[in-house]
Amino acid sequence: MKIYLLNPPFLDGFVRxxxxxxxxxxxxxxxxxxxxxxxxxILEKEGxxxxxxxxxxxxxxxxxxxxxxxxxNPDIVIAESNFSSLGNDINVLQEIKTKVNQKIITILTGPxxxxxxxxxxxxxxxxxxxxxxxxxxxxxxxxxxxxHSDLNSVDGIWYxxxxxxxxxxxxxxxTSEELDELPFVSAVYQKHLNIRNYYLSQSLYPEIQIFTxxxxxxxxxxxxxxxxxxxxxxxxxxxxxxxxxxxxxxxNLPFVKEIFIExxxxxxxxxxxxxxxxxxxxxxxxxxWSCNARADLDFETLKLxxxxxxxxIIVGYExxxxxxxxxxxxxITIEQAKQFTVNAxxxxxxxxxxxxxxLPGETHETAQATLNYIxxxxxxxxxxxxxxxxxxxxxxxxxxxxxxxxIDDMSESxxxxxxxxxxxxxxxxxxxxxxxxxxRILKTDYLNPRYVIIFIRxxxxxxxxxxxxxxxxxxxxxxxxxxxxxxx
Numbered sequence: 001m002k003i004y005l006l007n008p009p010f011l012d013g014f015v016r017x018x019x020x021x022x023x024x025x026x027x028x029x030x031x032x033x034x035x036x037x038x039x040x041x042i043l044e045k046e047g048x049x050x051x052x053x054x055x056x057x058x059x060x061x062x063x064x065x066x067x068x069x070x071x072x073n074p075d076i077v078i079a080e081s082n083f084s085s086l087g088n089d090i091n092v093l094q095e096i097k098t099k100v101n102q103k104i105i106t107i108l109t110g111p112x113x114x115x116x117x118x119x120x121x122x123x124x125x126x127x128x129x130x131x132x133x134x135x136x137x138x139x140x141x142x143x144x145x146x147x148h149s150d151l152n153s154v155d156g157i158w159y160x161x162x163x164x165x166x167x168x169x170x171x172x173x174x175t176s177e178e179l180d181e182l183p184f185v186s187a188v189y190q191k192h193l194n195i196r197n198y199y200l201s202q203s204l205y206p207e208i209q210i211f212t213x214x215x216x217x218x219x220x221x222x223x224x225x226x227x228x229x230x231x232x233x234x235x236x237x238x239x240x241x242x243x244x245x246x247x248x249x250x251x252n253l254p255f256v257k258e259i260f261i262e263x264x265x266x267x268x269x270x271x272x273x274x275x276x277x278x279x280x281x282x283x284x285x286x287x288x289w290s291c292n293a294r295a296d297l298d299f300e301t302l303k304l305x306x307x308x309x310x311x312x313i314i315v316g317y318e319x320x321x322x323x324x325x326x327x328x329x330x331x332i333t334i335e336q337a338k339q340f341t342v343n344a345x346x347x348x349x350x351x352x353x354x355x356x357x358x359l360p361g362e363t364h365e366t367a368q369a370t371l372n373y374i375x376x377x378x379x380x381x382x383x384x385x386x387x388x389x390x391x392x393x394x395x396x397x398x399x400x401x402x403x404x405x406x407i408d409d410m411s412e413s414x415x416x417x418x419x420x421x422x423x424x425x426x427x428x429x430x431x432x433x434x435x436x437x438x439x440r441i442l443k444t445d446y447l448n449p450r451y452v453i454i455f456i457r458x459x460x461x462x463x464x465x466x467x468x469x470x471x472x473x474x475x476x477x478x479x480x481x482x483x484x485x486x487x488x
Contacts, residue, residue, distance in 0.1 A: 001048050001049070001074075001075045001076060001142060001145060001146060002048070002049045002050075002072065002073065002074040002075050002076075003043055003048050003049070003050045003051075003074055003075065003076045003077075003078065003142065004050075004051050004053065004068075004069055004072055004074040004076070004077045004078070005036045005039060005040050005043075005050065005051070005052045005053070005077075005078045005079075006036075006053050006055065006065065006077060006078065006079045006080075006092075007033040007036060007053070007054040007055055007056055007057075007079075007080055008055055008065070008079050008080075008081075008085070008088065008089045008092040009055035009056065009060055009061055009062050009064075009065060009092065010022075010055075010056065010085050010088050010089075010418075011024055011414075011417065011418035012024070012056075012059070012418070013025065013028070013030055013056070013418065014056050014085065014418045015029060015030060015031050015056075016033070016056070016080060016081070016082045016085060016110070017031050017032070017033050017034050017035055017036070017080065017082075018031060018082070019223065019224055019225050019264075020224060020385070020388055020390060022082035022083070022084045022085045022414070022418075023084065023414055023418055023419065023420045024414070024417055024418030024419055025201070026419065026420075026442075027201035027383070028199060028201055029199060029200050029201045030056070030057060030197065030198050030199050031198065031200070031209065032054075032189060032193065032198050032208070032209050033052070033054050033080065033193075034185065034209055034211070034262060035080060035109070035110075035134065035135060035229075036052060036054075036078070036080050036109075037052060037185050037188045037189060037192070037193070038135045038182060038185055038188070038211075039078065039109075039134065039135040039138050039139075040052040040188050040192060041182060041183035041184070041185060041187070041188040042135055042136070042138075042139045042182055042183065043138070043139060043142060044183070044188075045183050046139060046142065046143065046146075048142060048146075051068075051072055051074070051192070052188070052192040052193065053065070053068065053192075054193060054197070057193065057194065057197040057198065058194075058197070062092060062095055065092070065096070066095065066096060066099050066100060069096060069100050069104075070100055073101075074104065075104070075105060075145075076104065076105045076106075076107060076142070076145075077093065077096055077104050077105070077106050077107070078106075078107045078108075078109060078130075078138060079092060079093055079106070079107070079108055079109070080108075080109050080110045081108055081109065081110040081111075081112050081113070082110055082111060082112065083111065083112055083115075083390060083391060083410035083413070084410050084411055084413050084414045085411070086112045086116075086120075086410065086411065087411050088411075089108065090108070090120070090123055090125065090126065093106045093108065093125045093126060094123075094124075094125035096125075097124075097125045105127050105128065105145075106125060106126055106127045106128070107126075107127065107128040107129070107130055107138065107141070108120060108126050108128075108129050108130075109129070109130045109134040109138070110134075110229075111224055111225075111228035111229055111390070111392065112228075112391075113129040113130065113131045113134075113158075114131050114132055114227070114228040114229070114392060115228060115391040115392040116391070117129055117131065117158050117167075118165075121158045121159070121160065121165050122165070126160070127159060127160055128141065128157050128158070128159040128160075129157065129158045129159075130156060130157055131156050131157070131158070131170060131171075132156065132170060132171065132173075132228070132229060132230070132231065133156075133171065133173055133174055133214070133229065133230050133231065134156070135182075136156075136171060136174055136178065137154070137155070137156030137157060137171050140154050140155065140156070140171070141154050141157055151166070151168075152166065152168065154168060155168055155169050155170060155171035155172070156168065156169075156170055156171030173214075173215070173230070173231045173233050173235070174214065174235055175235055176213075176235040176236050176237065176238070178235075179211075179213070179214065179235060179236070179237045179241075180237050180238050180241045184210075184244075184245045184248050185208075185209075185210055185211070186208050186210060186245055186248060186249050186252075186253065186259075187248065187252070189208055190252065190253060195208065195253065195255075195256065200260055201381070202290070202312055202314065202352045202381050203258045203260050203290060203312070204257035204258040204288060204311070205257065205258075206255060206256055206257060207256065207257065207258040207259065207260055208249065208253070208256055208258075208259055208260070209259075209260045209261075209262045210245060210259060210260075210261060210262060211237075211261075211262050211263055212236065212237050212242045212261055212263055212266060212276075213234065213235060213236035213237060213263050213266070213268075214230045214231070214234075214235055214263070215230055215231050215232055215233045215234045215235055215264070216232060216234075216264035216265060216268075217232050217234060217268075218265070218294075218329075218330075218331055219329040219331075219394075220316075220318075220328055220329060220330055221327075221328045221329055221360075221393060221394035221395045221398070222328060222356070222359065222387065222388075222389070222390070222393055222394075222395040223264075223393065224390040224392060224393055225264065226264070227392045227393055228390070228391075228392045228393075234268065236269075236272065239272070239275050239276050239279055240279075242276060243276070243279050243280060243283060243285065246259060246280065246285050246287060246289070247283070247285055249287060250285060250286070250287050256287075257288060258287075258288045258289060258290060258311065259287060259288070259289040259290075260289070260290050260291070261289065261290070261291035261292070262292070263291065263292060264292060265292055265293065265294045266291035266292055266293065267291065267292075267293040267294055267297050267301070267313075268294070270297065270298070270301050273301055273304075273305065274301055274304055276308070277304040277305055277307065277308035277310075278304070278308075280308040280309060281307060281308050285309075286309065287309055288309055288310075288311045289308075289309050289310055289311070290310060290311050290312040290313065290314070291310065291313060291314070292313070292314045292315075292316075293313040293314065293315055294315070294316075294332070295315050295316075295317065295332050295336060295337040295340040295341070296332060296336060296340065297340060297343070297344075298343070299343040299346065299347060302343055302344050302347035302349060303347045303348075305347070305349065306347050306348045306349055310349060311349070311350060312349060312350040312351070312352055312380075312381075313344060313349055313350070313351060313352065314352040314354060315337070315340070315341075315344075315351060315352065315353055315354065315379075316330075316354045317337055317353045317354060317355055317373070317377075317379075318330060318354065318355060318356050318359070319355065319356065319359060319362075319366065319369075319370050319373075320334065320355075320366065320369035320370035320371070320372060320373030320374070321334075321361070321366040321369050321370070322334050323361055323366070324359050324360070324361045324362065324366055327359065327360045327361050328359055328360065328395070334373065337377075338376070338377060341377045341379070350380040350381070351377075351379045351380050351381075352379060352380065352381040352382070352383070353374065353377070353379030353381070353382045353383070354382075354383045354385070355370055355374065355382060355383065355384045355385070355441070356384070356385050356386075356387045357370065357384060357385070357386065357387060357434050357437045357438050357441070358386055358387030358422060358424050358426075358429075358434040359387045359395070360395070360398055360399075362387070362426065362429050362434070363428065363429050364429065364433065364437075367429075367433075367437040367441075370441065371437075371440070371441050371444060374441065374445055375445075382441075382442070382445055384438050384441045384442050385420065385438070386420050386421070386422045386434055386435060386438050387422075387424060387434070388413060388420060388422075388423065388424075389405060389423070389424060390410075391410065399424050404424050404425060404426055405423060405424060406422075406423050406424065406425050406431060407423045421435075422434045422435045
């Protein structure tokens with residue numbers, strides 16, 4: 001079959017394939033359409049004719065997309081969505097149906113299909129929704145179409161059959177063996193996308209993003225992907241598969257300066273991490289990499305990561321209050337995280353700290369504690385987010401049930417530029433308080449003269465001039481955000 005996969009046009013710089021609601025990043029980040037890319041690879045492996053198009057990165061208008069689809073004349077159009085862009089994305093598929101061909105099979109994917117399947121599938125322009133871990137679901141659907149099989153046998157889809165909605169059971173989550181069978185997503189990027197279009201504010205440019213495993217067993221109440229996309233069951237690619245993809249990047253994409261491992265927490269199994277690092281060292285594979293990490297790693301593992309090429313780790317510190325960490329079921333204490341940070345720096349790694357303002361229990365005092373915490377541990381880079389309750393999460397249920405949610409439509413969770421807006425307001429700690437504290441913390445950290453010292457240390461510890469360039473670019477983008485949002 002001929003299949004067109006689309007990251008739909010929307011706001012400039014909009015990141016749809018993120019763990020939170022879709023936003024325009026304040027630091028200029030533009031993620032790859034990762035899940036669409038994995039789907040592209042598996043469909044091509046099955047022998048289908050496939051085009052992957054990222055309208056955001058390519059700055060395509062809806063008119064551009066429609067003209068390209070007319071020329072390609074696909075049997076199926078697949079679009080990914082997110083909560084804050086859902087209305088737009090459905091309208092894009094409506095326009096494709098209207099202006100190209102009513103007979104095109106349209107499939108919508110992404111976290112909203114896990115939470116709002118009834119509302120989505122009732123739209124005339126949506127023929128199928130592929131729920132949760134959708135790359136394998138779509139593969140199975142296309143197989144059934146190619147074989148003229150009964151669609152009732154395809155787990156993970158809901159579909160319209162002569163105006164009757166058929167609700168198939170959910171697909172079992174993928175296995176480790178299935179993950180090993182996926183084509184390298186780096187090869188998909190190379191074939192279908194312009195790698196230089198993508199940028200992570202913490203990574204050396206140009207970079208690529210890959211998964212080495214899926215699933216997260218932790219119960220953080222605000223996190224969307226384990227609930228709405230890839231589940232909690234852990235499954236991992238083999239070390240041989242991961243190292244082979246690193247080698248592929250070295251040999252075929254020599255201009256790429258860093259590989260970012262997108263797993264929710266790459267460091268979940270310490271022995272697996274050590275085995276990977278030893279294999280990288282033994283095979284003399286020389287490429288910089290970074291990953292998401294949990295603040296419970298020991299010093300020896302951190303040192304081995306550094307030796308194997310790891311430059312930076314992203315750590316979800318979230319808050320400077322132990323009470324808030326308990327309330328969100330983080331499973332990490334402030335003291336644990338402080339010791340981990342010392343170990344990571346002593347191992348020579350850069351630390352990117354993620355923090356959130358506005359979680360349950362937040363007050364002016366806890367927000368100040370978070371600012372004090374940041375000053376004490378001095379991460380090399382910080383991200384401070386407004387706490388956004390995403391449908392499907394325990395955090396969303398909490399604020400909605402207690403009357404703290406200020407909107408009913410997630411499209412209102414971003415402003416006209418796509419920047420994150422606060423949609424939570426507590427008694428004694430309002431929506432305006434949350435937004436002001438986020439901007440205060442960011443400006444206090446990055447506009448403080450002391451940050452120059454932190455910055456210089458980072459240059460020497462992890463990446464040299466390339467690290468300096470990425471921090472400066474992120475700083476420029478942040479100042480642009482301050483100007484656009486008139487942040488206080």
